[in-house]
Amino acid sequence: MSTQRLARLASIIFHPAVVMVGAAVVATGAAEGGARLRWQALGLTLAAAVVVMGYSAWQTRSGRWTHIDASERHERAQLNRFASWLLLGIAAILAVLGSHRGIVAAIGLSGLIVLAGHLLRGWLKASLHVAFAMFAACIAWPHAAAFATLLVATVVVAWSRLVLRRHALREVVAGAALGAVCGLVFQWGIAA
Incomplete structure (x- = not known):
């Protein structure tokens, strides 16, 4: 497999939606009411990821x-505006509805x-x-194995973004x- 293909694969495997799902599973595993x-x-x-991906597909299909x-x-610029307001809006609604503060914080900080x-x-x-991979690793703390795995994923994603020349x-x-x-803000907010 070529380096470019490997980098592309790493970028897909450790996509922000994937690492955040992993972090959500780990972070809620030990919480009271963990299964719920x-x-x-x-x-x-997953819903936020589907909406963002749907928006991207719609923009592409429409020729924009x-x-x-x-x-x-x-x-x-359009994608980032849409995704940030979507995530911040979801976090605000969840906060008003009295959802678990960890979930509200994770979604709000994602926005x-x-x-x-x-x-x-x-x-x-x-x-x-890279930002989401690092954020997911921090969310997974203090679960050492998950934290280490997501930290390695962060390094792999960083490598892939450089190899693909998507970033300097x-x-x-x-x-x-x-x-x-x-x-760090997430950990501080949850510990407080």
């Missing part, structure tokens, strides 16, 4: 975008990651793939920093 929370977290994560990946600058990527676009194209090194580092900061 796990299904709620999984359902919301050239590729479902939102490769062009204006496409990324902030996308929004930060959008706001930084004038300076750099922060890797949201500083953009990958910015994504990792963004995910780590949101992960």
